[in-house]
Amino acid sequence: MPEGDTVLQTARRLHTALAGQILTHSDLRVPRLATVDLTGREVLDVTPRGKHLLTRIEGGLTLHSHLRMDGAWRVFAAGERWRGGPDHQIRAVLGNRAHTAVGYRLPVLDLLRTSDEEKVVGHLGPDLLGPDWDPGTALRNLLSDPDRPLGEALLDQRNLAGxxxxxxxxxxxxxxxxxxxxxxxxxxxxxxLLVSTAKQLLEANRDRPTRTTTGRTPAADTPRTGARIPTRVRPQEHLYVYGRERRSCLRCGTPIRKAVDADRPTYWCPHCQAGPTP
Structure with missing residues (x-):
């Protein structure tokens, strides 16, 4: 499932390609929107909210999409061949004279009044990458159910979004x-500290092509911020535990373990992390 930093980067690409331009092509390939035609309307902006994408369109309309596990928006130059999956996986096409945005495998695609956006995102907690970020509220939300497993509480977008x-x-x-x-x-x-670290991690990765939590990242992937470029590292060292099953923990050397719950993998170090395990 895409993280908040990935959704933000997707929103930026869509906004750059579509905002301020008149739609010359519109094709929404879900049954309830099959007859909708947005051509001739201007795209006003594309805004991320947690893991949701809100494409606001002239006339008080918002195209709401969510990527869930494997959805994606791809942007192509006019005349460029589309690449992102077979045609039957395409759910939305928005084009202007210069660019075409194609939505593949989108499990959520709705058209609503912009004034009704709260109906689809109003349940979300403070957005880690949004203007509504409030660490105090996020912490209270996170701790509101003391018996809930930490991993579940972090994933619950009603607590903190992203x-x-x-x-x-x-x-x-x-x-x-x-x-x-x-x-x-x-x-x-x-x-x-967990709440503030979450904010720091997403902020640090909002501009990176390769996500890192360890600070070890290929030099080519370091944002041009004037910061010192880190040393190039071996693959699988840009994250502490995720995707590193059986590899040595970067902190203690113990092999990382993996558990799968509802098709979602969880990785952890049995030495560095205290608490119950499956």
Missing amino acids: IGNVFKCELCFMARATPWLPVGELPATTAR
Whole structure:
């Protein structure tokens, strides 16, 4: 499932290609929207909200999409061959004279009044990459059910919006707690630090082509911020635990373990992280 940083980058690409331009092509390939024609309307902006994408269109309309597990929006130059999957996986096409945005495998695609956007995103907690970010509210939300496993609480977008499975695993490692530890058992200082760390991680990765939580990333992937370029590293060292089953923990050397729950993998270090395990 895409994380908040990935959704933000997708929104930027869509906004750059579509905003301020008149649609010359519109094709929404879901039954309830099959007769909708948006051609002739201007795209006003594309805004991310947590993991949701809101494409606002002239006339008070918003095209709402969510990528879920494997959805994607691809942007192509006019005349460029589309690449992203077979045609039967295409759910939306929005084009202007210069660019075409193609939505593949979109499990959520709705057209609603812009004034009704709260109906689809109003349940979300503070957005880690949004203007509504509020660490105090996020912390209270996270701790509202003390018996809930930490990993579940982090993934619940009603608590704080933007964390997916990768950041869930990495944040639990950094908190030295297993994802199955009841969130109420976290020390108060650890819980507060967890929220601020989540914000820092997503902010640090909002401009990176390769996500990193360890600070070890290929030099070519380092944003041009004037910061010192880190040393090139071997593959699989840009994350602490995610995707590193059987590899040595970067902190203690213990082999990383993996569990699968509802088709979602969870990775953790049995030495560095305290708490219950499957």
